[in-house]
Every structure is written in C-alpha cells, then in structure tokens.
Amino acid sequence: MSEIKTVGVVGAGVMGGGIAQSLAKAGYEVTCTDIASKALGAARQDAAEGRFGLAGAVARGKLDAAEAEAARARITWSNSFEEAAQSDLVIECVPEKLDVKLSVFRSLDEIAPKQSILASNTSGFSIAAMAGATRRPSRVIGWHWASPAFVMKFAEIVVTDVTSDAVREQVIACAEKCGKNPVVVRDNPLEWGFVANRIYFAMIREASRVVDEGVATRAEVNDLMVDCFRWPVGPFAMVKGAGSGWK
Numbered sequence: 576m577s578e579i580k581t582v583g584v585v586g587a588g589v590m591g592g593g594i595a596q597s598l599a600k601a602g603y604e605v606t607c608t609d610i611a612s613k614a615l616g617a618a619r620q621d622a623a624e625g626r627f628g629l630a631g632a633v634a635r636g637k638l639d640a641a642e643a644e645a646a647r648a649r650i651t652w653s654n655s656f657e658e659a660a661q662s663d664l665v666i667e668c669v670p671e672k673l674d675v676k677l678s679v680f681r682s683l684d685e686i687a688p689k690q691s692i693l694a695s696n697t698s699g700f701s702i703a704a705m706a707g708a709t710r711r712p713s714r715v716i717g718w719h720w721a722s723p724a725f726v727m728k729f730a731e732i733v734v735t736d737v738t739s740d741a742v743r744e745q746v747i748a749c750a751e752k753c754g755k756n757p758v759v760v761r762d763n764p765l766e767w768g769f770v771a772n773r774i775y776f777a778m779i780r781e782a783s784r785v786v787d788e789g790v791a792t793r794a795e796v797n798d799l800m801v802d803c804f805r806w807p808v809g810p811f812a813m814v815k816g817a818g819s820g821w822k
C-alpha cells in the first residue's frame with residue numbers, strides 16, 4: 576500500500592479532536608466524525624480556540640498563524656461516518672466500551688476500502704478483539720495516544736500476532752510525522768491495558784491504599800510525588816486531568 580495521505584477520526588471527544596489537529600498539522604487530510612453534532616461543534620471550536628491544539632501552539636509561538644490556518648483547513652468536521660471511513664487510515668476514538676468499539680470496527684470493515692488501516696485509540700481493550708470483528712485482522716492495530724493528544728509525544732503502537740509489518744511501519748511513520756515517539760508493544764488479550772496504563776493503574780491503586788489507610792491525604796500524595804519524582808502532577812491530579820482533557 577502506498578503511504579498514508581488521508582486519515583479518518585471516529586469520535587470527536589476529548590481525544591479525537593486533538594488527534595485530528597495533530598494529524599492535520601503533520602500534513603494529513605483529516606475527516607473527523609461523531610454521532611453527536613454537539614461534540615463535533617465543540618471539537619471544531621477547540622481547533623480554533625483551544626489551549627492544547629493549533630490555537631494554543633500559535634499562542635505559545637510554536638506554530639505561525641498561517642501554518643495553523645492551513646492545518647485547520649485540512650480538517651473536515653463531518654456528520655458522515657461513511658465519509659470518515661473513506662480514508663487510508665481510520666482511528667477509532669469512541670468511548671471505552673467494548674461493544675461500541677466492536678460495532679464501530681464491524682461497520683468500518685464493511686465501509687472502508689479494503690486496503691485501509693483500522694486503528695484503535697483504546698486505553699486497554701485487546702486489539703485482537705477488534706481485529707477479530709473484521710475480515711482484515713492484519714490491517715488492524717492499536718495507536719494509543721495520551722491527553723492532550725496534540726501536545727503529548729506518547730504513541731503506544733500495539734501489534735497483535737497477525738498485524739502486518741507493513742501496517743506497523745506505516746503507522747510508525749505517521750506517528751513520527753506527527754512529532755510523536757512511537758514505541759511498539761505487544762497486545763496481551765489477557766490483560767486490560769498495554770504498558771503505560773497497566774503501570775499507571777498500579778500506581779493509582781497504591782496511592783488510593785495510602786489514602787484509605789489514613790497515611791496521607793490525596794493532596795499530600797500529589798505533592799509528595801511531584802516533589803520526589805518531578806512528575807508534572809500527582810497521581811490524583813492525573814486522573815482528573817486525563818478525564819477532562821486537562822482543561
């Protein structure tokens with residue numbers, strides 16, 4: 576397959592909008608869709624004014640206004656799932672519910688061109704499960720982003736036993752073009768989470784135990800971890816920030 580030129584983003588919530596902006600800044604033609612017009616409108620507005628996207632990059636002097644405008648023009652905000660599916664790469668960013676994701680993958684497999692790559696931004700469901708909902712398992716891959724998607728370099732690329740080498744290389748190249756640092760990890764259907772989230776949740780479990788035992792408050796745990804390990808925020812602030820898109 577030739578190089579990826581067009582990308583569809585399915586789900587324009589906390590993650591999808593930022594992912595669309597990252598790809599557009601890298602030069603891809605992006606079609607971003609959502610079943611909720613309100614979410615689509617909010618994502619479009621975020622691209623124009625948001626702190627952690629194109630507008631914020633201009634405000635911080637990291638992008639000039641013309642580049643940001645060109646990137647914005649490369650994004651089509653569309654109510655049509657079919658339109659987004661007509662892309663070389665489609666990234667699924669719908670809520671973390673397996674039945675919803677499987678249904679999206681089944682539909683994508685029906686509609687998207689046979690050579691299109693289907694990726695999931697799932698936080699932890701098995702990529703093999705999603706690949707199994709399609710007739711193109713070798714063209715299904717995980718591309719797990721971190722929030723805010725436009726800013727964070729994180730790119731956990733999750734491969735199954737049957738993900739093709741060509742697909743993996745194309746997605747790595749795309750992530751690099753977006754300025755990310757792709758790290759390839761193996762799908763493990765026996766666990767929820769890949770690498771970053773398994774370790775993150777282990778840390779949250781222990782932080783919660785410390786609070787439940789009355790050893791320290793949540794605010795104190797946050798302060799201690801920031802001061803000791805130079806984390807940008809403490810464990811409980813991370814939970815809040817990730818859920819809200821750090822707004």
Ligand SMILES: NC(=O)c1ccc[n+]([C@@H]2O[C@H](COP(=O)([O-])OP(=O)(O)OC[C@H]3O[C@@H](n4cnc5c(N)ncnc54)[C@H](O)[C@@H]3O)[C@@H](O)[C@H]2O)c1
Nearest residue numbers: 586588589590609610611614668669670671697698722817
């Ligand atoms: N929030 C984070 O920090 C974060 C980080 C990494 C990965 N993720 C993962 O990314 C995915 C999306 O998370 P989010 O926080 O952006 O969720 P979100 O709820 O903010 O956005 C999901 C969007 O998907 C839309 N949607 C639902 N069903 C749809 C369908 N069938 N077709 C098109 N759109 C549909 C919803 O209307 C909503 O706007 C989840 O799998 C989540 O686990 C989230």
